[in-house]
Amino acid sequence: MTKTSSRLDKIRPSVTLAVTQKAQELRSRGVDVISFSAGEPDFATPGHIVEAAKTALDKGMTRYTPVAGIPDLRQAVAAQSEEVRSVSCKPEQVIITVGAKHALFGFFQAVLDPGDQVVIPTPYWVSYPDQVLLAGGEPVFSRTTAKNNWTLTPQDLEKIAGPKTKAVVINTPSNPTGALYSREATEAITEKALSMGLWIITDEIYRDLIYDGARHVSPLSVASDGGARVFVVDGVSKTFAMTGWRIGWGIGDPDVIKAMSKIQGQSTSNPASMAQAAALAAITTPADFLPEWLREYRDRRDVMVQGLDAMPGVECVTPKGAFYVLPDVSAVLERMGGDVTDVDLATLLLEKAQVAIVPGSAFGAPGHLRFSYATSMDAIEAGIIRVGETLAKL
Numbered sequence: 029m030t031k032t033s034s035r036l037d038k039i040r041p042s043v044t045l046a047v048t049q050k051a052q053e054l055r056s057r058g059v060d061v062i063s064f065s066a067g068e069p070d071f072a073t074p075g076h077i078v079e080a081a082k083t084a085l086d087k088g089m090t091r092y093t094p095v096a097g098i099p100d101l102r103q104a105v106a107a108q109s110e111e112v113r114s115v116s117c118k119p120e121q122v123i124i125t126v127g128a129k130h131a132l133f134g135f136f137q138a139v140l141d142p143g144d145q146v147v148i149p150t151p152y153w154v155s156y157p158d159q160v161l162l163a164g165g166e167p168v169f170s171r172t173t174a175k176n177n178w179t180l181t182p183q184d185l186e187k188i189a190g191p192k193t194k195a196v197v198i199n200t201p202s203n204p205t206g207a208l209y210s211r212e213a214t215e216a217i218t219e220k221a222l223s224m225g226l227w228i229i230t231d232e233i234y235r236d237l238i239y240d241g242a243r244h245v246s247p248l249s250v251a252s253d254g255g256a257r258v259f260v261v262d263g264v265s266k267t268f269a270m271t272g273w274r275i276g277w278g279i280g281d282p283d284v285i286k287a288m289s290k291i292q293g294q295s296t297s298n299p300a301s302m303a304q305a306a307a308l309a310a311i312t313t314p315a316d317f318l319p320e321w322l323r324e325y326r327d328r329r330d331v332m333v334q335g336l337d338a339m340p341g342v343e344c345v346t347p348k349g350a351f352y353v354l355p356d357v358s359a360v361l362e363r364m365g366g367d368v369t370d371v372d373l374a375t376l377l378l379e380k381a382q383v384a385i386v387p388g389s390a391f392g393a394p395g396h397l398r399f400s401y402a403t404s405m406d407a408i409e410a411g412i413i414r415v416g417e418t419l420a421k422l
């Protein structure tokens with residue numbers, strides 16, 4: 029076998045993408061698979077956004093753009109950030125990236141030195157640890173629990189952080205838990221991190237997908253130093269159903285943005301020109317479609333949570349945001365005996381119930397399963413019945 033770079037030795041392929049692919053393979057062989065593995069909205073990108081990209085193409089917007097993004101989009105992102113986070117923001121504090129994922133990647137590359145530690149609360153989104161490793165850093169994990177609303181507390185941070193710790197990642201609402209930090213919890217962790225001299229990376233890609241009248245509070249909005257050590261990650265992928273367009277952004281210290289631009293200039297050059305035009309239309313036009321989508325997500329969440337909660341051995345809290353539920357299935361695993369894991373259970377559910385679910389271990393949450401409700405109500409109702417019937421036989 030060809031020996032590839034040793035940098036990759038510790039890197040895992042994305043488990044969520046692997047499950048989605050396995051489900052697609054089964055489907056292509058004619059198996060009727062219901063997938064709860066999606067990490068993306070099932071809605072189509074709204075028509076006016078698609079039209080903006082078509083217009084950009086018709087106008088010949090088919091060339092390289094400035095590395096950090098087209099000026100109008102950087103300006104619009106800065107204006108939007110001022111509006112939603114109530115902190116002044118200049119275009120030079122913004123870099124447009126190839127999806128939010130690449131904003132995170134660029135930040136870690138720009139800021140970490142070999143051996144620098146980054147605190148990642150578990151359960152975590154799958155890419156954080158591997159991106160830290162790729163940048164030569166060391167992910168260190170702090171466990172959060174459903175009982176504590178999956179929240180990293182100042183005490184947790186103090187316990188885990190040491191002299192090599194450089195940053196902490198906060199993701200609210202969260203993938204995979206759907207949990208939303210309260211204002212108090214956000215203030216507490218932000219102040220603690222800043223008092224320890226750490227960077228706060230706040231991944232806010234799900235900040236618009238919130239239910240039951242709850243509100244997202246950004247660490248940037250509550251940072252007593254005005255946010256000099258806060259790096260915001262955001263984008264159009266989830267709110268506007270634009271995952272394939274690959275437009276995200278980072279907001280932070282202009283020096284970090286410059287460093288990230290250097291990296292971007294030597295890697296992607298710039299995000300696709302017409303996709304940037306579409307993103308500009310997305311964030312500068314009223315999102316009239318969103319209330320209806322949010323109602324739909326909330327209804328699906330409620331049906332999924334009720335269905336899961338009714339299954340013996342499955343414990344589920346109602347998440348306030350994103351489109352994921354992370355039930356605790358450890359009682360089911362115990363019932364199955366011995367060393368059965370969440371990975372075994374997810375495999376069994378795919379094979380026996382033809383339902384694709386991502387095992388919690390992928391997110392550093394063994395004993396759990398992650399269900400996505402970014403799929404139709406019909407699929408949710410049918411899939412929950414299949415899961416319930418299969419679990420009842422175990």
Ligand SMILES: Cc1ncc(COP(=O)(O)O)c(C=O)c1O
Nearest residue numbers: 067127128129153203263265276
């Ligand atoms: C928590 C979190 N952050 C970032 C991303 C990446 O978003 P994008 O598709 O814009 O790269 C995802 C996508 O699944 C996510 O769940």
